[in-house]
Amino acid sequence: MSLHEWYRRRERGLPARIGDTDMIYRTIFRSLQPRALSAELSHPYRCGQDSGAICNLEFSPDGTLLAAACEYKSIVLFDPLAEKQVSAVSNAHDGSVNCIKFVDSRTFASCSDDTTVALWDARNLSTKLRTLHGHSGWVKNIEYAKGAGVLLSSGLDGLVYAWELNNSTEQGCTYQRLLYMPGLMRCRLAPDESRLVLCTGTGYLMLVHDLDLASLAGDLVDFRPNIQRLNLMRKQRVPLGARKTPAVSHRRKRNRIEFVSDFPPGDDAEMISGLTLHPQGWCALSRNISYDEKTEWSVVHDIQSWSENEDESDTEKQEPDELNTEDSQEPEQEDVPQQERSNCTRSMEGFGRDPKREPSETVLTEATWCNGATERNVINNAFPSHSGAPCPRLAEVPLQPTIRLSPPAKGGRAGSAWSEPVASKRTAGHSTDGTGTRLLYYIQESNKVEGYMREACFSPDGRVICSPHDDYGVRLLAFNEQCNEMRYARQCLASGSEPAPLRELRYKPCYPHVVISSQFSPRFPLLVTGCLLGNVVWNLPVLS
Numbered sequence: 001m002s003l004h005e006w007y008r009r010r011e012r013g014l015p016a017r018i019g020d021t022d023m024i025y026r027t028i029f030r031s032l033q034p035r036a037l038s039a040e041l042s043h044p045y046r047c048g049q050d051s052g053a054i055c056n057l058e059f060s061p062d063g064t065l066l067a068a069a070c071e072y073k074s075i076v077l078f079d080p081l082a083e084k085q086v087s088a089v090s091n092a093h094d095g096s097v098n099c100i101k102f103v104d105s106r107t108f109a110s111c112s113d114d115t116t117v118a119l120w121d122a123r124n125l126s127t128k129l130r131t132l133h134g135h136s137g138w139v140k141n142i143e144y145a146k147g148a149g150v151l152l153s154s155g156l157d158g159l160v161y162a163w164e165l166n167n168s169t170e171q172g173c174t175y176q177r178l179l180y181m182p183g184l185m186r187c188r189l190a191p192d193e194s195r196l197v198l199c200t201g202t203g204y205l206m207l208v209h210d211l212d213l214a215s216l217a218g219d220l221v222d223f224r225p226n227i228q229r230l231n232l233m234r235k236q237r238v239p240l241g242a243r244k245t246p247a248v249s250h251r252r253k254r255n256r257i258e259f260v261s262d263f264p265p266g267d268d269a270e271m272i273s274g275l276t277l278h279p280q281g282w283c284a285l286s287r288n289i290s291y292d293e294k295t296e297w298s299v300v301h302d303i304q305s306w307s308e309n310e311d312e313s314d315t316e317k318q319e320p321d322e323l324n325t326e327d328s329q330e331p332e333q334e335d336v337p338q339q340e341r342s343n344c345t346r347s348m349e350g351f352g353r354d355p356k357r358e359p360s361e362t363v364l365t366e367a368t369w370c371n372g373a374t375e376r377n378v379i380n381n382a383f384p385s386h387s388g389a390p391c392p393r394l395a396e397v398p399l400q401p402t403i404r405l406s407p408p409a410k411g412g413r414a415g416s417a418w419s420e421p422v423a424s425k426r427t428a429g430h431s432t433d434g435t436g437t438r439l440l441y442y443i444q445e446s447n448k449v450e451g452y453m454r455e456a457c458f459s460p461d462g463r464v465i466c467s468p469h470d471d472y473g474v475r476l477l478a479f480n481e482q483c484n485e486m487r488y489a490r491q492c493l494a495s496g497s498e499p500a501p502l503r504e505l506r507y508k509p510c511y512p513h514v515v516i517s518s519q520f521s522p523r524f525p526l527l528v529t530g531c532l533l534g535n536v537v538w539n540l541p542v543l544s
Helices: 003-011 020-030 215-218 225-232 308-317 320-334 486-492
Strands: 034-035 054-059 064-070 075-079 084-089 097-102 107-112 115-119 130-132 137-147 151-157 158-168 174-180 185-190 194-199 203-211 256-260 270-279 283-291 296-302 439-445 464-468 473-478 503-509 517-518 527-531 536-541
Touching: 003 020, 020 034, 020 503, 034 503, 054 097, 054 517, 054 527, 054 536, 064 097, 097 137, 107 137, 107 151, 115 137, 137 185, 151 185, 158 185, 174 215, 185 270, 194 270, 203 527, 225 256, 439 503, 464 517, 464 527
Parallel strands: none
Antiparallel strands: 034 536, 054 064, 064 075, 075 084, 097 107, 107 115, 115 130, 137 151, 151 158, 158 174, 185 194, 194 203, 203 256, 270 283, 283 296, 296 439, 464 473, 473 503, 517 527, 527 536
């Protein structure tokens, strides 16, 4: 059925049919067309061409402002409706600007290769609100935990810092070192702030389930990710104490660690340079380069927590002596004090902690509108995590082999997002040693543009992925040809829970511009792509 037929049915008052919503979304996404801007336009319309490559694009939560992180130390702000530049900061940092993250509709943070994080007010860009020092390497990623009022930053020094924006000092904000992870490339915070996803340059992802920022540093003070992963990869049977620490125990109620290293056939992943999360937190999209550097892949992994009941049943099956060993180890880890803070900061014990919340509880909040951060695309950079609006409630669906939806919370507002889906454990693949079968979808990417890391993004509803492809253009990818949401697409798979390839919805050429970053507007039907030469291309639907 065409869009015009749907209009006629609606005019006659006929009820909507199953699949109409998918058809409308598919038609709109396929009709996106780039609007080229001439190089001879006046300065307000030149779209940052004097600022170098567009490394990252980020919309404000209300979608009325677009910020671009540029290679030549610049930050450029655009009006998405007028499609023109409204302001710019020429020397925002002393190095390339890698990522921008909005704290609210007017305040945003930026990070750079100069190892600093800066806070800005979009209404007055003449000076920084605050400069945050702490990293010793290039800072590539920023996330904002709205509930705790904490800004998370990660860099190539392998460190993740938490900055308490509401508790500032003369030297900056009070901060805490959360964890150290060798080879860290990117970290992303789930929209409901219940888990943290990290990717590395050594071919694996690390998930932190039941995230509690206030106790994360203390819980993982003695945790060594690389050593733990090597123990988990051993083929021979080893004692429980050697192969499994309390951090990866399924009995752990907070800050539980899980490693993800399953990739499709032919993808010997090594450097996972890009990471972005689904707007509802259902899955993670990563982009990696294989070990031989000949192929590049986009891979979708499930990042949801396993069902609590199934975890308990697995625990009961373990040998009693193993359980006793684990019980004797876990309290020791819980009592380890948090590591020392910098002497120029004050104690942050309890930042982000809700006194009404018990450690074993999982409090679900409405997904935030803007949870994206990105970074520059030159060899050391990454891709933006998209900030999307929560999709409206749909009719309750039957249980699926891979995803189960919990009922909406009582007292929820009309139109709010579904409660967090809980992933049912797969019968083959999931194990209790901190690793499991998480692979959902995959597709091989073009590696014609070498030396640049290209940023992909999700649409606000999570149905479509925009991925830079070939020399000049982007691909719109979907979970199936009907452009279903992921939960329904998985249900329709003939192969059950087996991984499936992503479907190409449409290829959008942007010649002669090499696309290295992309972002969907959370408010308007608009796709914006950033190019290597500093151009911003606006893609709008053209319905015939």
